[in-house]
Amino acid sequence: MGTPEGHYLPPSRDEQATALPPALCYGVCSVCSHGCTPGPRDNCDGSAHPHRISTPSATPRHCRGCPYFLATPTHVTTPVGEAVNLTCGVRMLGDRQVSWIRRRDLHVLTTDSFTYTSDPRFSALHQAASPYWVLHVARPALSDAGVYECQVSAQPKIFRRFTLQVVEPRAVILGAREVFMRAGSDLNITCLIKGAAPEATPVTWLRLPLVRYGGAGGGGARLGWAGTGRDR
Incomplete structure (x- = not known):
């Protein structure tokens, strides 16, 4: 145990x-x-x-x-491919070292400001005199999800575990796939996106050739935003 x-x-x-x-x-x-x-x-x-x-x-x-940890988020969610930081805050560090370890294989990724892993997507970020030690993950994949450990080389060692969740955004247009309307009337189309951070890449709407406008009213499009949380 x-x-x-x-x-x-x-x-x-x-x-x-x-x-x-x-x-x-x-x-x-x-x-x-x-x-x-x-x-x-x-x-x-x-x-x-x-x-x-x-x-x-x-x-x-x-x-x-004695060294002690500062309150920082220990559960972090990010979309696939979007850079993410795991932040470990430590006070009273003294001459002790801070290491980031991937729990599934006990692989030491970084120690202090040095990066030991051969995977170029992982790197250590730290500013002089700052109590925060950051594990930066560029272009995270679904396989990067899991538990990471911030470990301080005290005697005995102390640690804090962080859970990284990597999600794949998925877009769904709500309502019927075919809509029949009177020429010149308004049409509202709602796209629900799951697993995307609010600050993620803006949503792009494409008008396919199958969409045809007819009648004397012409045609136009106006976009609105009604996103909340990670759904939009």
Whole structure:
């Protein structure tokens, strides 16, 4: 059974004497900038804790110097072929590294500002002094959908998982396929598009040769917009 997100299973008492690195605290705190606290029941800020916990949070709020994640969207939906960003925010990073990992094959895509994958569609975006580390995916395919993990090289490692959904837009014209009208009257045609972001490429209407205008009223077309959300 895997370890729950944001938690880790601490080693046994016998393992603690040899397995724990110097920067790992024995109490409820995970990582502190000043190293371990004096006693096994101490918090990283020096205060006493009444008992140890079996599964401490990987980003305890009361630990000074511990890295923690910022609130960013963890479920992202994009149409096929439209570039998308997964944004991971980390405070109190210090000299630790941030890596993006694809969960289905545990492939390390980026670390800090460096891109390791040979797939040119994936790249790391980061501005100096910014707490946000971005995995950029150009021209995403349906096969790119899945879970991605933003991992911080703390001891123990902390992570946040992101779900990317890639959808294929589909257009449907509502109503009957054939419409009989009086010459000179108005005709409204509604096209419903599923799976397209509001800022996606504008919709193009084509008038096929099968559409013929007759009568003295001539013909013309006027387009309107009534889209909401991802349907338009």
